[in-house]
Amino acid sequence: xxxxxxxxxxxxxxxxxxxxxxxxxxxxxxxxxxxxxxxxxxxxxxxxxxxxxxxxxxxxxxxxxxxxxxxxxxxxxxxxxxxxxxxxxxxxxxxxxxxxxxxxxxxxxxxxxxxxxxxxxxxxxxxxxxxxxxxxxxxxxxxxxxxxxxxxxxxxxxxxxxxxxxxxxxxxxxxxxxxxxxxxxxxxxxxxxxxxxxxxxxxxxxxxxxxxxxxxxxxxxxxxxxxxxxxxxxxxxxxxxxxxxxxxxxxxxxxxxxxxxxxxxxxxxxxxxxxxxxxxxxxxxxxxxxxxxxxxxxxxxxxxxxxxxxxxxxxxxxxxxxxxxxxxxxxxxxxxxx
Amino acid sequence: xxxxxxxxxxxxxxxxxxxxxxxxxxxxxxxxxxxxxxxxxxxxxxxxxxxxxxxxxxxxxxxxxxxxxxxxxxxxxxxxxxxxxxxxxxxxxxxxxxxxxxxxxxxxxxxxxxxxxxxxxxxxxxxxxxxxxxxxxxxxxxxxxxxxxxxxxxxxxxxxxxxxxxxxxxxxxxxxxxxxxxxxxxxxxxxxxxxxxxxxxxxxxxxxxxxxxxxxxxxxxxxxxxxxxxxxxxxxxxxxxxxxxxxxxxxxxxxxxxxxxxxxxxxxxxxxxxxxxxxxxxxxxxxxxxxxxxxxxxxxxxxxxxxxxxxxxxxxxxxxxxxxxxxxxxxxxxxxxxxxxxxxxxxxxxxxxxxxxxxxxxxxxxxxxxxxxxxxxxxxxxxxxxxxxxxxxxxxxxxxxxxxxxxxxxxxxxxxxxxxxxxxxxxxxxxxxxxxxxxxxxxxxxxxxxxxxxxxxxxxxxxxxxxxxxxxxxxxxxxxxxxxxxxxxxxxxxxxxxxxxxxxxxxxxxxxxxxxxxxxxxxxxxxxxxxxxxxxxxxxxxxxxxxxxxxxxxxxxxxxxxxxxxxxxxxxxxxxxxxxxxxxxxxxxxxxxxxxxxxxxxxxxxxxxxxxxxxxxxxxxxxxxxxxxxxxxxxxxxxxxxxxxxxxx
Numbered sequence: 001x002x003x004x005x006x007x008x009x010x011x012x013x014x015x016x017x018x019x020x021x022x023x024x025x026x027x028x029x030x031x032x033x034x035x036x037x038x039x040x041x042x043x044x045x046x047x048x049x050x051x052x053x054x055x056x057x058x059x060x061x062x063x064x065x066x067x068x069x070x071x072x073x074x075x076x077x078x079x080x081x082x083x084x085x086x087x088x089x090x091x092x093x094x095x096x097x098x099x100x101x102x103x104x105x106x107x108x109x110x111x112x113x114x115x116x117x118x119x120x121x122x123x124x125x126x127x128x129x130x131x132x133x134x135x136x137x138x139x140x141x142x143x144x145x146x147x148x149x150x151x152x153x154x155x156x157x158x159x160x161x162x163x164x165x166x167x168x169x170x171x172x173x174x175x176x177x178x179x180x181x182x183x184x185x186x187x188x189x190x191x192x193x194x195x196x197x198x199x200x201x202x203x204x205x206x207x208x209x210x211x212x213x214x215x216x217x218x219x220x221x222x223x224x225x226x227x228x229x230x231x232x233x234x235x236x237x238x239x240x241x242x243x244x245x246x247x248x249x250x251x252x253x254x255x256x257x258x259x260x261x262x263x264x265x266x267x268x269x270x271x272x273x274x275x276x277x278x279x280x281x282x283x284x285x286x287x288x289x290x291x292x293x294x295x296x297x298x299x300x301x302x303x304x305x306x307x308x309x310x311x312x313x314x315x316x317x318x319x320x321x322x323x324x325x326x327x328x329x330x331x332x333x334x335x336x337x338x
Numbered sequence: 339x340x341x342x343x344x345x346x347x348x349x350x351x352x353x354x355x356x357x358x359x360x361x362x363x364x365x366x367x368x369x370x371x372x373x374x375x376x377x378x379x380x381x382x383x384x385x386x387x388x389x390x391x392x393x394x395x396x397x398x399x400x401x402x403x404x405x406x407x408x409x410x411x412x413x414x415x416x417x418x419x420x421x422x423x424x425x426x427x428x429x430x431x432x433x434x435x436x437x438x439x440x441x442x443x444x445x446x447x448x449x450x451x452x453x454x455x456x457x458x459x460x461x462x463x464x465x466x467x468x469x470x471x472x473x474x475x476x477x478x479x480x481x482x483x484x485x486x487x488x489x490x491x492x493x494x495x496x497x498x499x500x501x502x503x504x505x506x507x508x509x510x511x512x513x514x515x516x517x518x519x520x521x522x523x524x525x526x527x528x529x530x531x532x533x534x535x536x537x538x539x540x541x542x543x544x545x546x547x548x549x550x551x552x553x554x555x556x557x558x559x560x561x562x563x564x565x566x567x568x569x570x571x572x573x574x575x576x577x578x579x580x581x582x583x584x585x586x587x588x589x590x591x592x593x594x595x596x597x598x599x600x601x602x603x604x605x606x607x608x609x610x611x612x613x614x615x616x617x618x619x620x621x622x623x624x625x626x627x628x629x630x631x632x633x634x635x636x637x638x639x640x641x642x643x644x645x646x647x648x649x650x651x652x653x654x655x656x657x658x659x660x661x662x663x664x665x666x667x668x669x670x671x672x673x674x675x676x677x678x679x680x681x682x683x684x685x686x687x688x689x690x691x692x693x694x695x696x697x698x699x700x701x702x703x704x705x706x707x708x709x710x711x712x713x714x715x716x717x718x719x720x721x722x723x724x725x726x727x728x729x730x731x732x733x734x735x736x737x738x739x740x741x742x743x744x745x746x747x748x749x750x751x752x753x754x755x756x757x758x759x760x761x762x763x764x765x766x767x768x769x770x771x772x773x774x775x776x777x778x779x780x781x782x783x784x785x786x787x788x789x790x791x792x793x794x795x796x797x798x799x800x801x802x803x804x805x806x807x808x809x810x811x812x813x814x815x816x817x818x819x820x821x822x823x824x825x826x827x828x829x830x831x832x833x834x835x836x837x838x839x840x841x842x843x844x845x846x847x848x849x850x851x852x853x854x855x856x857x858x859x860x861x862x863x864x865x866x867x868x869x870x871x872x873x874x875x876x877x878x879x880x881x882x883x884x885x886x887x888x889x890x891x892x893x894x895x896x897x898x899x900x901x902x903x904x905x906x907x908x909x910x911x912x913x914x915x916x917x918x919x920x921x922x923x924x925x926x927x928x929x930x931x932x933x934x935x936x937x938x939x940x941x942x943x944x945x946x947x948x949x950x951x952x953x954x955x956x957x958x959x960x961x962x963x964x965x966x967x968x969x970x971x972x973x974x975x976x977x978x979x980x981x982x983x984x985x986x987x
Contacts, residue, residue: 064695065713089695188499192663
């Protein structure tokens with residue numbers, strides 16, 4: 001890491017000075033003042049330019065107002081006059097304004113042409129759909145056997161534009177990875193397309209950006225960008241069916257899972273085939289639980305299964321009454337899904 | 339310039355003036371007692387009620403904001419459940435955008451228009467009362483629901499399908515829909531009244547190039563409202579049909595489309611933004627020059643810019659929808675239009691700056707509000723300029739950057755001019771000046787609190803904090819900024835509190851103001867403070883844009899005539915003039931006070947409450963009652979018949 005910001009303010013300053021910022025867990029992981037890919041970079045430059053223009057305008061106007069207020073006026077000649085030619089100031093101001101606006105329009109259109117359309121024939125296309133309150137991700141393979149579904153964690157190869165088809169199963173959400181790409185809404189009844197590209201390996205946080213109900217706040221996801229070979233290894237892992245649990249407690253957990261959880265959740269390679277909740281195949285490989293709400297640790301996993309409404313009030317996952325030993329079994333089973 | 343060649347043209351001696359004033363007082367005064375209070379159609383009374391009611395909604399919305407700020411002061415707070423938070427931000431937005439921002443300006447315009455125009459009332463005084471009562475009842479309806487726990491929780495923008503019955507089964511959304519359609523009637527009725535008042539009741543000689551900018555801006559806003567409000571009323575009506583009767587306008591499986599809602603909503607929503615800032619800008623354009631001891635620089639282009647802003651404002655709504663997947667080519671047009679709309683706003687900004695720069699500013703409390711308003715206008719403007727750029731907006735939209743933007747627009751461009759305007763016109767409304775020292779304390783608290791709360795929010799947004807989240811984790815780097823914003827919000831609230839304390843104290847103990855405490859140029863300052871119920875003893879004749887500054891400016895030999903003119907004292911009367919040149923045209927017979935507006939507003943409210951409760955027979959009964967009231971209201975009366983046409987000179 002050539003450039004690891006240590007605080008929010010430092011990040012603000014340092015990343016603008018670094019020629020090639022390195023992704024990582026910065027102090028502000030959802031900031032869009034930094035970007036790490038060919039879709040984000042031109043927008044980041046334009047955003048900075050407009051921010052600087054805006055700041056300069058505000059400083060100039062504030063200066064003019066203060067100067068007007070504080071300057072030594074003509075001696076307190078009583079009465080009302082119409083002295084002075086203020087129209088010159090208006091004309092000058094307008095000329096500058098129009099020039100700046102024209103420049104901004106042209107730059108905007110150039111950037112729009114550059115980043116707007118999704119690549120026509122990308123090597124990887126994903127179907128991502130928003131759900132209250134998690135993300136379903138579908139990797140379409142050549143054959144059904146090479147196709148799989150996962151949730152809330154998206155792996156992509158570094159340096160390749162990835163096309164993403166966005167849909168929604170319920171209300172409008174918005175797909176947003178600030179460091180890689182601006183927002184595209186997932187609108188029920190239509191498929192929107194967007195694309196992302198990461199030019200360096202790293203993990204980039206994403207977040208739902210359109211208000212979508214009770215748990216809009218906890219609808220995060222992550223993009224993991226990896227070199228092509230590691231990405232393909234990940235794909236192969238994901239395609240592997242779940243192993244039959246070796247330990248007794250985990251085997252009992254699979255049975256409990258089948259009775260109590262499989263109506264909503266699927267685990268590929270087993271009889272669990274629910275479609276209402278996130279697909280839990282290879283759950284143990286994911287970094288977080290409940291769409292980025294908590295880290296995927298055994299403690300959090302137990303807490304989440306035991307009382308999802310406490311951790312994420314309003315979540316569609318009901319409280320499923322499990323005995324202490326059942327809970328322990330299910331957790332042990334889920335830990336085997338790697 | 340023709341002065342009516344009418345036998346009743348009065349050239350007044352002091353004794354005559356006293357006699358005429360007594361006679362007019364008897365004709366125009368509202369009867370004492372509760373019935374009089376409920377039946378008055380005096381535009382000044384209605385204007386003040388609008389302002390007071392709007393301020394109550396400002397306080398309600400402000401309290402809702404403070405509760406949310408406490409919740410957001412630190413990460414992972416649990417003061418509010420997600421549902422409570424969602425209700426609060428919805429009620430906050432709805433209260434302030436719909437029930438404060440526009441009505442408060444209607445209040446100022448209602449109070450000021452006839453006084454500025456040299457008339458005795460609005461063109462349709464009873465319609466004016468109707469418009470106020472509907473506004474009041476629609477707001478009470480919304481808050482009555484809130485009091486018993488029924489409130490919308492899907493944002494003031496109320497996007498479908500989140501607002502559809504499948505995802506919001508409770509009655510909160512229906513309540514919001516009904517209250518808002520009801521409010522839309524009030525806005526429409528008010529808009530028509532302003533437009534006709536502008537066209538027909540300007541004092542003789544007040545040609546189009548002589549009306550104050552506040553008149554231009556309220557007129558523009560009214561025309562905008564007339565065209566924009568139907569879109570949102572329709573949107574909510576269709577939503578209600580979907581929810582109540584299972585129609586399919588927004589129902590995706592049946593072929594409806596969620597983006598229909600967004601188009602209808604923002605076709606209204608963006609012009610509405612201009613409707614709730616243009617009149618406030620107009621107040622600054624008229625009042626700021628008073629404290630610079632010179633006329634506004636660039637009157638004509640400011641007036642034209644006002645109208646142009648609204649025209650362009652109808653062509654930019656898609657910039658609220660850049661992320662919804664619309665075609666790039668279409669979006670680029672809306673993007674360019676959104677850049678262009680900066681130009682007329684820049685005209686106004688440079689005109690104000692030029693007025694300060696070449697004038698001689700007096701640093702009174704109203705001036706402080708108006709001068710700081712310019713800077714906040716520009717901050718809200720440049721952040722708006724950034725959202726005009728499609729790819730940049732894909733990042734900015736739905737983050738706290740936009741929260742900062744909308745508050746610089748709504749507080750900076752609406753609340754600051756309103757507070758400055760209240761300080762400026764309070765002596766006219768009450769006859770007493772606000773306390774200057776308390777006023778300064780309030781100003782600096784409000785100014786500091788507002789900027790401490792909202793300036794850092796730009797950065798919170800750039801750091802990626804999404805809007806409308808009820809809490810956030812500690813690992814996003816937002817907690818310091820949020821804490822600062824919360825502190826600022828409370829400072830702002832204290833400042834608003836001091837402002838209201840000042841109002842309450844000065845109502846009883848303020849210094850007597852006299853008729854023109856600020857040496858201001860327009861007609862309202864020619865009458866006593868507070869003005870008599872009939873406004874003007876005789877209808878004035880106007881010879882310039884600044885009737886009370888003519889002696890000092892001495893630009894032509896023509897002088898406005900304020901003490902001589904048509905007396906119009908055979909019943910409630912005022913003068914109608916021609917739309918463009920304001921030549922005298924007709925004597926308008928004005929209606930007496932009446933309970934009909936109140937009763938009709940009650941009937942309309944009962945209809946909407948009936949529809950909300952699916953009590954069809956109650957709604958039908960209320961509709962029948964309303965029809966009867968309309969008959970009574972419109973029943974022809976000889977006293978209101980047009981009797982004499984003023985002959986043209």
